[in-house]
Amino acid sequence: xxxxxxxxxxxxxxxxxxxxxxxxxxxxxxxxxxxxxxxxxxxxxxxxxxxxxxxxxxxxxxxxxxxxxxxxxxxxxxxxxxxxxxxxxxxxxxxxxxxxxxxxxxxxxxx
Amino acid sequence: xxxxxxxxxxxxxxxxxxxxxxxxxxxxxxxxxxxxxxxxxxxxxxxxxxxxxxxxxxxxxxxxxxxxxxxxxxxxxxxxxxxxxxxxxxxxxxxxxxxxxxxxxxxxxxxxxx
Numbered sequence: 001x002x003x004x005x006x007x008x009x010x011x012x013x014x015x016x017x018x019x020x021x022x023x024x025x026x027x028x029x030x031x032x033x034x035x036x037x038x039x040x041x042x043x044x045x046x047x048x049x050x051x052x053x054x055x056x057x058x059x060x061x062x063x064x065x066x067x068x069x070x071x072x073x074x075x076x077x078x079x080x081x082x083x084x085x086x087x088x089x090x091x092x093x094x095x096x097x098x099x100x101x102x103x104x105x106x107x108x109x110x111x
Numbered sequence: 112x113x114x115x116x117x118x119x120x121x122x123x124x125x126x127x128x129x130x131x132x133x134x135x136x137x138x139x140x141x142x143x144x145x146x147x148x149x150x151x152x153x154x155x156x157x158x159x160x161x162x163x164x165x166x167x168x169x170x171x172x173x174x175x176x177x178x179x180x181x182x183x184x185x186x187x188x189x190x191x192x193x194x195x196x197x198x199x200x201x202x203x204x205x206x207x208x209x210x211x212x213x214x215x216x217x218x219x220x221x222x223x224x225x
Contacts, residue, residue: 008150032211043115043201043216044154051211089154098167099144099214101154 008087010106019077021105023090028071030092030100035064035075038104039086047075047088077107085109113138115204115217123223129190132220134202136183140215142166142208143185145177148199148219157200160185161208189222197224 013019025033031052036044048059050066050073057064063076073090090102116135124130136143144167145157156169160179177187183204189196199221203214 034213036216041218043203043218046213046215049211049213093211098156098159098169100156101146103153 008104008106010108012108012110013080015080015082015109015111017080019075019080019084019107021075021077021088021107023073023075023102023105025071025073025090025092025102026100027092027094028068030094032093033064033066033073034091034093034099035062035073036089036091036101037084037086038089044089080107080109082109082111115202115215117200117202117217117220119220120218121221121223123225124192125225126192126194128192129188130192130222131186131188132200132202132222134185134187134204134217136185136202136204137215140204140206141183142205142212143179143183144203144205144208144214145185145187146201146203147171148201149197154201157187159208166208192224194224197222 034049035047037047038044048064050057050064055066061078065074087104087106089104091099118133142161144159146154148154159167163179174190179185199219201219203216205212205214
C-alpha cells in the first residue's frame, strides 16, 4: 500500500506552550493538504486544510504553513492544552484525488 | 447530522476466514473511502466508491474488495484472512470526493486475525 515512513515521531510540550508539528509530503503535484487529529480509539478528525495557492491559513488556535519549495507542511497549535494530546496526521490530495497520509506525530501535553 | 458510522466496532477472526465490514456515510455524502491503519504502515488508502462505482484504488491485493449501495452505504470484504490483515479499518465520507473537499472519518472497525 502507499504510505510515507514507518517511524512515529513524538513531541512533548508543556501545557500553555506552543506546539509545532512538521510534515514532509511526497508529491509535488499535490494541491490540497489537510491536518487530522486522532485520539485513542477514535477515527481521524479534521483540523484544518490549505490549498496549494496559499502559504498560510489560520483557524482557532491552529495555523498551517505550507512551503511548496521544499514540500513541507507544519501545524502550529497555540497555548497547547491537555486535550490536544493525540496523534496528528498530515495528508495530501493528489491529482487523482487519492489522499495520502503521513506517518503521524504523537503529541503529548505535560500538565 | 449523524456522523459516519461503522459496524462492527470490533471483530476477531481466524486465518483463512473472510470478513465483511460496513460503513454508513454522513447523510448526503456520496463518496466513501476505506483505509487500513496499522502501527507499522500507518494509514493506507484501500479504495474509494462514488455512485456505486469504484473510482480509486490503492495498492492492496485482490483479497480486499468493496462495494457501494444506492443509498451510499458501503461494505468492504477481505477474503482468506492473513495475520497481517489485523488492523483498524477506517471509513471516510465526503460529498463528492473530488477536489478540495473534507473527508469525515468513522470510528473504525478493529479487526484481529488469529
